[in-house]
Amino acid sequence: MADLLFCEPTELYNILNQVSKLSRLAEPNYLCLLDVRSKRQYEESHVITALRVKKRAHQYLIPESVDLECVRYCIVYDSNTSSLELCIRRQLNEEEEEEETGGGEELLPGPAVEFGQILIHFTRQPVYVLRGGYECFSGMYHFFRTQKIIWMPQELDAFQPYPVEILPGRVYLGKVSQACNAKMHKDLKIKAHVNISMETTPYFVGNADKLLHIKLEDTPDSFLFTYFRHICHFIELHLRLHSVILVFSTRGISRSVAAVVALLMHYNEETLKRSWAHVKKCKTNMRPNRALVAQLLEWEKVLHGQYLTDISEPIY
Template sequence: MTGLVLCEPTELYNILNQVTKLSRLTEPNYLCLLGIVLGAAIECGRTLTHLTRHPIHILRGGYESFSAMYHFFRTQKIIWMPQELDAFQPYPVEIMPGRIYLGNFRQACDPKIQKDLKIKAHVNISMETGPFFVGDANKLLHIQIEDSLEANITPFLRHLCHFIEVHLELGSVILVFSTMGISRSCAAILAYLMHQNEQTLKRSWAYVKKCKTNMRPNRALVAQLSEWEKVVLGDIVTDILDPLY
């Protein structure tokens, strides 16, 4: 099946929720074929491989599986006006399917998103105070650091990892967020993945980058993550001088 790639539902969810100036949901330059039979989808995909340089993604489980997992994306509406498409608001991306989400402050303040994703705990890494779980230290971890090169997240990393671990054991769904969801919250997710999986910054970075393509912890946070890698693995393995970081 050269040119064909099986796409997991969580991958499609994250693709749809990428955002630059506008939500990826408003992107007109793609073709989406929905079918019931996997075999038919593969045959259509094979035909399309001759028309593009890019791989054709076949959704594992099809629409039924995807809509069962993300029912809040379903709609009976067929025709959309351009202004309606531009008004689409992306959801937080999925880091651990159905368990850990990564987003921004606006998403953390949206009651519909909290309900749809069944969010039960927040990790807020910003100076802003959100409307949910205020005063409940069991459900809210608020790490108040600025979005600047002077920010120091290191003293909070052990507690951060413990907080997430406890909620995962309880079966809670967690939203990790910062103001824009690009720097501080991404650094927190990277630190957790390094700790939880005992893996390098490089490997964790590649994983989060696949989930959220515009993630970009600032240089000070990257340096602190490099030191965290030494704490987790006993040595610094990732070369943060690489332009990738």
């Protein structure tokens, strides 16, 4: 039997924005996102790709269109569950009309937890309950709300992932094409750029306070180490100003990744191994080249006075 765990809104956001060659949402066994709210609420709006869970005779029905044994991420949400514990819930006369009054109260799990407890008998991977439910997630990421119910494979292939979130609502990691995307820029409220590529973007041109452009090619001998302190200070200044920063490179998997790993090591006073693991969780296709990994190890020595991470073993 699988575990039932919480999923933070930022985790779901990053899961929705993972890529291989295309968006990973196009993979049939990647994500099963399940909405246990009422039919009316679901039709008003829901998270993209979410399936509505139906009931028959007050019993949840397992979606037949999904092979739950093979799904990598199975995530359930309701309106606002914020605890995996039992809570007091009013019994309803009509399951789909939350405004209806019922005949008393009883100690019950939230709807997402209740359904999640059923799902763990059908999955191999953990089942996740979205903390704060739809209300919290849609408040943070309104641009992922939709009324669309059926997604064709070609639509999922064409889905344009957003930059991943490294520090929730504060630091994002992406690629040049995302840095040039006006809608993403507006939706994420980006106020500053760290561009580690040879390309230029239309934002903050000539504004050294909001644009740090490090012109560095993606080659095995690229030397980013000398810029780590400048990158950290630039980003930390904007964090104090409550600005949202996008760090990016051409493909967003090597140079910019090394920069955000260096930032986390400095900002959180962490080891290379711990910071690497955090970024890897946020962006699963990250691939800094070995030279950059070695430079990050030197940065670890600068910050901690000694080498604490063994890079002779692959940390990918």
